[in-house]
Amino acid sequence: MVHPAIEVLKEFDKVRDFTMDASDSEAYFTIQSQTEDVSVISIVAKTDNKWNTPTIAPFSGTYKDMEPFLAPDGLRLYFVSNRPLHDSISKTKDYDIWYVERFSKTSAWSKPINMGEPINSEHNEFYPAVAENGNFYYTGDRPESKGEDDIFFSEFKNGTYLEPISLNENINSKGYEYNAYISKKETYLIFGGYNRKDGQGSGDLYISFKNASGEWSKAKPLPQPINSKQMDYCPFVDEANNMLYFTSRRVTNPDGPIHTMKSLVQFLNSYENGNSRLYKVEINPLQFQP
Numbered sequence: 001m002v003h004p005a006i007e008v009l010k011e012f013d014k015v016r017d018f019t020m021d022a023s024d025s026e027a028y029f030t031i032q033s034q035t036e037d038v039s040v041i042s043i044v045a046k047t048d049n050k051w052n053t054p055t056i057a058p059f060s061g062t063y064k065d066m067e068p069f070l071a072p073d074g075l076r077l078y079f080v081s082n083r084p085l086h087d088s089i090s091k092t093k094d095y096d097i098w099y100v101e102r103f104s105k106t107s108a109w110s111k112p113i114n115m116g117e118p119i120n121s122e123h124n125e126f127y128p129a130v131a132e133n134g135n136f137y138y139t140g141d142r143p144e145s146k147g148e149d150d151i152f153f154s155e156f157k158n159g160t161y162l163e164p165i166s167l168n169e170n171i172n173s174k175g176y177e178y179n180a181y182i183s184k185k186e187t188y189l190i191f192g193g194y195n196r197k198d199g200q201g202s203g204d205l206y207i208s209f210k211n212a213s214g215e216w217s218k219a220k221p222l223p224q225p226i227n228s229k230q231m232d233y234c235p236f237v238d239e240a241n242n243m244l245y246f247t248s249r250r251v252t253n254p255d256g257p258i259h260t261m262k263s264l265v266q267f268l269n270s271y272e273n274g275n276s277r278l279y280k281v282e283i284n285p286l287q288f289q290p
Contacts, residue, residue: 002225004271005245005278008044008051016247016276017127018236019070019077021105028057028068028077029278039064041079059100059112067127067234072184076101077109078128085114095124097138118163119154127179127234131186136161139178147174151191170218171208181235186210188285190244192233193219200224203231205246207288217290226281230274237285244283247276 006027009015017030025046031054032039041060045052059065063083070077078099085093097119100109119125119136126139126149134156141149142164150172154164166172176194183189189208193199196206198220204227206219221227226244234247252272258264271277 002248002279002281005280006044006051008054009278010271014276015278017067017234018245018247018278019068020236020238020245021070021074022072022240023074024238024241026070026074026105027051028070029054030066030068032066032276034275036064039066041065041068057109059109064095067179069128069130069236071130072132074105075103078115078130079112080126080128081112083112094122095126096120097125097128099128115161119161129180129182131182132184133186135182135186136164137180137182137189138164139180140164140166142166146172148176149178151177151180151189167216170216176203179234181237183237183285184239188289189216189219190222190235190237190285191219192235193221196221200227200232201229202249203233205232205235207285209289220288220290222283222288226283237283242282242284243280245278245280248279249274249276 005018012031014032014034015029020027027044029042030039031042041057042054043057044054063081065079065081067080068077076099078097080095081098082093082095097115098112100112102109123142129137136154138152139149140152144166146166150166152164153167154161178192180189180191187210191206192203193206194203205222207222208216208219210216228250230251231249232246236245250272251274254267
């Protein structure tokens, strides 16, 4: 069964992009306005096994920030922003991948740092994810994409990121691929694919596995009820607890026609009302291995 991710997030109409530390005590996510003119990264911490009230991340709130990803060691948080490269510049730019870092899990975050080349370019970069070995995955709309948006990979070698490449046709297509989660050991990849023939409709989540030769298997869609007829995207896996978190715009239609304001308001305020919401479901990725 698919469940709402965190109870304290129910009050927000448009929430997406979830990431969490290995101890299951600190999570980051994006809250947006309906028009997405406002997009901020927020934090929620757990005390005595209970999630506290969310707060806005200290580095967010001025520009359009989204899609946080906490590195496996919890000491670096990657995110996407249209902020200018320097404080002296007022004009926003295209979307780049940035990060903040800290010395320990109780330390304050640094000021945002742009990842620079070769990850960032004059085009848009989205949805960062990093494995334990430092290898980097993200969404890009570069000219070398196989279609529209692609999943790109950059190897971390000798302390440097190599030139990104678009993953092969087992992952990417002529359409849109986006929002890739890479497992810590880089053994599987879960990502979004839009309007594919083997999907449920709109955006669906797909999974692919890396073999001993480093090749990715042909991606397969995750089953219902993870995927729905609506947009399902932005995956994150709590690998210690086999829990998949993801964003969905799914809708549970009301029972019968709506004839009263009370029933209308009740539907509009329901969790599955078509807005972006966070969900979770137990998952064992290995069961989908070819």
